[in-house]
Amino acid sequence: MTNNQKKALFSSTRMHSELVYNMTKLEGNPYTYSEVKTLLDGITVGGRKLSDQEQVLRVSKAWEELRSQIKQGTFTLTKANFIHFNQIVAENEALIVGCFRTGQVYIAGVEKYIPPKAEELDTVFEQMMKEFQQLEADVHTKAFWLFLQCAKHQFFYDGNKRTAQLMMNGFLLSHGLPVVSIPARLKRSYDSKMTRFYDTNKMQPMMKFLQKLADSGRYE
Structure with missing residues (x-):
């Protein structure tokens, strides 16, 4: 591991509770930041649904797995690893996990765009990764592009944006750059x-939105 990778991993670990809180809050999870910290310290929070608690713990597990892969040098942008992270964040939440979706999905609140058909997803993924590899841009731009394309194609029944965020940040960490997380307040x-x-x-x-977060130097 390079010194930059070690620094980025250290910062990510230090901000673990905040990263988990931000990601789950974007999903509408009612847990407050202090409740997330309490739960991650191993103390059950009363008055919350078990499903909300499980979502927080799954996201925490996914961030820990991401850091573990970076430390071991095993992080890859492969279909298998995308599926691996989606299975962690969407277990007991999605209709099916462990593979790309097998049916059509739609995005709530979106009127004009319909994600690709299930039978097209393998080809779409291969084309997406080919374009990603050929993209002549800096690391941040490539990472943000990957996030947006993954979110758009909806490879899974659920957890698409969470999976996309994790893969984006895996790419950033592997290049020794700090993670970029979308603050709950935004x-x-x-x-x-x-x-x-x-x-x-x-x-x-969206690229400007994400770049502004990266430039801020904060792991919100």
Whole structure:
């Protein structure tokens, strides 16, 4: 591991509770930041649904797995690893895990865009990764492009954006760059920009949004 990778991993570990909180909050999870910290310390939070608790713990497990792969040098942007991370974050939440979806899905609130048919997903994934490898851009731009394309294609029944965020950050960490997390306080702006991206396929607003977070130097 390089020194930059070690520094980025250390920062990610230090901000673990915040990363978990941000990701679950974007999914509408009611856990507060203090409740997330309490749960991750091994103390059950009263008055919360078991499904919400499990979602927090799954996201925590996924971040831990991501850091483990980076430390061991085993992180890859392969179909198998995408499926692996989706299975962690979407277990007991999605209709089917452990493979690409086998039926059609739609994105709530999106009117003009319909994700690819299930039988097209393998070809779509291969083409996406080919374009990714050929993309002449800096690491941040490539990472953000990957996130947006993964979210758009909806390879899974559920957990698509969570999986996409993890793979984006795995790519960043593998290049010794800090993780980029969408702050819970920016959920409304994030949702609005993502909806516009789905409907228009214009990536620039979301790319600027993510780059601003990266430039801030904060792991929110």
